[in-house]
Amino acid sequence: xxxxxxxxxxxxxxxxxxxxxxxxxxxxxxxxxxxxxxxxxxxxxxxxxxxxxxxxxxxxxxxxxxxxxxxxxxxxxxxxxxxxxxxxxxxxxxxxxxxxxxxxxxxxxxxxxxxxxxxxxxxxxxxxxxxxxxxxxxxxxxxxxxxxxxxxxxxxxxxxxxxxxxxxxxxxxxxxxxxxxxxxxxxxxxxxxxxxxxxxxxxxxxxxxxxxxxxxxxxxxxxxxxxxxxxxxxxxxxxxxxxxxxxxxxxxxxxxxxxxxxxxxxxxxxxxxxxxxxxxxxxxxxxxxxxxxxxxxxxxxxxxxxxxxxxxxxxxxxxxxxxxxxxxxxxxxxxxxxxxxxxxxxxxxxxxxxxxxxxxxxxxxxxxxxxxxxxxxxxxxxxxxxxxxxxxxxxxxxxxxxxxxxxxxxxxxxxxxxxxxxxxxxxxxxxxxxxxxxxxxxxxxxxxx
Numbered sequence: 001x002x003x004x005x006x007x008x009x010x011x012x013x014x015x016x017x018x019x020x021x022x023x024x025x026x027x028x029x030x031x032x033x034x035x036x037x038x039x040x041x042x043x044x045x046x047x048x049x050x051x052x053x054x055x056x057x058x059x060x061x062x063x064x065x066x067x068x069x070x071x072x073x074x075x076x077x078x079x080x081x082x083x084x085x086x087x088x089x090x091x092x093x094x095x096x097x098x099x100x101x102x103x104x105x106x107x108x109x110x111x112x113x114x115x116x117x118x119x120x121x122x123x124x125x126x127x128x129x130x131x132x133x134x135x136x137x138x139x140x141x142x143x144x145x146x147x148x149x150x151x152x153x154x155x156x157x158x159x160x161x162x163x164x165x166x167x168x169x170x171x172x173x174x175x176x177x178x179x180x181x182x183x184x185x186x187x188x189x190x191x192x193x194x195x196x197x198x199x200x201x202x203x204x205x206x207x208x209x210x211x212x213x214x215x216x217x218x219x220x221x222x223x224x225x226x227x228x229x230x231x232x233x234x235x236x237x238x239x240x241x242x243x244x245x246x247x248x249x250x251x252x253x254x255x256x257x258x259x260x261x262x263x264x265x266x267x268x269x270x271x272x273x274x275x276x277x278x279x280x281x282x283x284x285x286x287x288x289x290x291x292x293x294x295x296x297x298x299x300x301x302x303x304x305x306x307x308x309x310x311x312x313x314x315x316x317x318x319x320x321x322x323x324x325x326x327x328x329x330x331x332x333x334x335x336x337x338x339x340x341x342x343x344x345x346x347x348x349x350x351x352x353x354x355x356x357x358x359x360x361x362x363x364x365x366x367x368x369x370x371x372x373x374x375x376x377x378x379x380x381x382x383x384x385x386x387x388x389x390x391x392x393x394x395x396x397x398x399x400x401x402x403x404x405x406x407x408x409x410x411x412x413x414x415x416x417x418x419x420x421x422x423x424x425x426x427x428x429x430x431x432x433x434x435x436x437x438x439x440x441x442x443x444x445x446x447x448x449x
Contacts, residue, residue, distance in 0.1 A: 002170040002254075004102045010167035011081065011106055014063060019077040021156035024358065025129070028152035034076030035153070036125065036141065037062075038132025041115075042069045053212045056255065057132045058345040059157060062168075064103060065254035070115045073107075074122050082122060083107045086115050116140070129153055155359035158351045162342055163380035168256060169429060172344065172382055173438055175215075175258035176427055178251035180442035182207040186220075186247050187264050193241035196220045197234040207251045215257035216347045218249035226263070226420025227390045229337055243269045244419050250347065257347045259384050260439050261425035264446055272315050272412060273419045279311040280387055281445035284424040287339065287385045291428045291435035297340070297352075297373040297383065298365050304339040304387045305331035312389070317416070319407045326404040328367060333399045336392065338364070338371035340384040343427055348372055349382075381430040382438075390421030 022032050039056040054069050063073040063081060070086035087095040098104070112121060119125060119141050129147045130138035131154070138148045164172065185206035189199045200220045204211065221231045222242030248261040265274055283304065290300045309327045313320040318330055342349035352373035355362050364371040373383060391413060399405045424446075426439035 002102055002167050002174075004105060006165075006167040006170060007103050008106050010165040011063075013165050014075070015077055017157065017160040018075055020160075020357070021153045022077065024156050025150060025152045030129075030146065030150055030152060031127065032129050032147070032150075032153070033127040034074060034079075035129045035131050036122075036138075036143070037073040037075060038130060038134060038137060039066070039069055039071040040133040041137055058161070058350065059131045061255035061345045062161070064107065065101075067255075072118055074128070081107045083109050084118055084121060085109065085111045086118075087111055087113060089113050131157070151359065155354070156357045159354055159357040161344060161349060162351045162375065163378060164344060164382050164429075165380075168344065169380075169382070171253045171256040172258060172427065175251045175253040175256055176260065176438040177442060178207045178209075178253065179249060179258040179260045180439065182249060182251065183247060183260060183262055183443050186249075187245070187262070190222075190242070190245040190264060191266065195235060195237045195240035196222055196225075197236050198240075199245070199247070200234050203247070203249055209251060213252055215250045215252045215259070219246065219261075220249070221246040221420065224418050224420045226422070227392045227417075228420075229390070241266070243267075244273070246421065246423060248423065248425065255345055257343060257345070258427055258438070259343055259347050259425065260427065260443065261386055261388075261423045262443065262446070263422045263424060270415045270419060272317070273416055273422075276311065276315050276317075276389060276416075277422050277446050279314065280308075280389055280422045281424050283307045283311065284385060284387050284426065284445075285440070287387060288426055288428050288435055288437050288440070291377060291383060291385065291430050293377055293379055293430060293432060295377050297375060297377060298368075298371060300385065301339040301365070301368065301371055305335065308335055308387065308389060316409055317412055318409070322404070322407055326407060329399075329402065329404050330407065332367065333395045334389045334391075335387065336370070336390065336395060337388070338368065338373070340386050340425075341372035342375075343382045343384055351375070377430045379430055379432045383428055383430070384425050385428055386423055386425030388421060388423035390423075391417045391419065392421070393417060 025032055037060040039060045042051045044051050064083050072084045074082040125143055130143045131149055135148050182203040186199050186203045189202040219231050223244050225231050226244055226246035243266045246263045250258040287300050308331050312318045342352045353361050362374040364374055426437050429436040
């Protein structure tokens with residue numbers, strides 16, 4: 001997955017960024033010696049003894065791939081991180097010994113049987129901040145409220161989450177390979193007439209994931225369901241086979257995610273939809289080429305909207321000559337989402353709208369509140385690029401009531417509504433030179449494999 005040398009360099013970068021965060025916190029009046037990064041605690045469903053699926057807190061994951069609740073990392077600049085694994089003596093669940101891994105020699109690894117032993121193990125936490133999901137646990141560790149996720153500290157840590165180290169890029173690349181394996185198998189299942197559920201099961205098997213190990217719930221949509229942006233259901237055989245298949249699904253590797261979308265079709269479809277699919281695929285590749293240092297990500301979003309309007313006109317869905325206001329309204333009707341987001345430990349990785357390491361927010365463009373990324377791209381950023389076009393009945397009904405609704409060929413749109421929609425999404429690294437597309441070498445567009 002990665003190697004000890006990359007991980008050591010990764011820790012060196014985290015150490016620098018931690019030092020910067022502590023200095024900023026000091027300037028804001030809170031002097032700290034280090035941070036206790038906490039994986040978090042199990043949360044249970046209301047009035048039940050069944051736990052919610054556990055995901056470690058993202059800042060903890062950045063230091064170690066250790067899975068499970070309660071673990072901690074004590075990080076102090078210039079010192080070897082202390083990783084505390086909590087392995088209860090328990091006959092209800094397995095707490096197996098750790099298998100040797102690339103990261104263990106670079107940290108000071110300690111083990112306890114319960115989280116209550118952590119304070120005694122690591123000593124005074126008087127000048128230590130807590131970063132994690134459980135303020136209650138921080139209080140039990142003796143960490144005062146003003147040191148629980150202080151904003152001045154988090155602003156710097158969140159900002160640097162966008163810049164991936166070579167270690168992190170290796171993990172995201174591996175997650176992309178796993179997801180691409182799943183997409184290829186899922187496509188074959190679709191072409192064989194499988195249902196959404198059957199396609200989903202095939203995807204899980206191909207990626208080697210259990211359901212709870214996916215970085216997000218896979219979107220497995222046939223036909224009209226492809227117009228539901230976050231379609232969450234998996235229909236059975238009664239709704240198969242389909243003629244259009246949209247799969248938005250990723251995979252995980254040591255806590256890092258991939259996020260890939262492809263749209264495939266079968267014979268017997270409205271020809272304009274197939275032509276539109278090829279246009280979106282071509283557009284997506286043009287947008288990937290824009291992932292260059294210094295570019296504000298909203299520029300890519302605006303380019304996607306403009307190109308989408310041209311594609312709609314080229315295929316006769318809207319009139320060719322429209323003014324700017326009408327063009328933007330049409331673009332938002334047919335692509336009602338942002339063109340991408342940061343990717344890393346979280347699928348929608350943090351800091352996409354942050355103004356700088358001191359905090360602050362860069363709001364999305366007026367009219368596009370759903371755009372998750374407004375930052376300038378820098379080398380080491382990993383972003384998704386995911387243009388789409390959708391025939392959403394609710395939005396189309398609203399468009400009919402607007403003046404620009406007269407610019408639409410509604411008879412053609414009625415034929416396209418059963419096709420649902422199109423989305424093409426790659427994971428892309430911003431480098432000092434050309435963008436590095438992690439997805440396209442593994443998984444081609446609708447005409448390729």
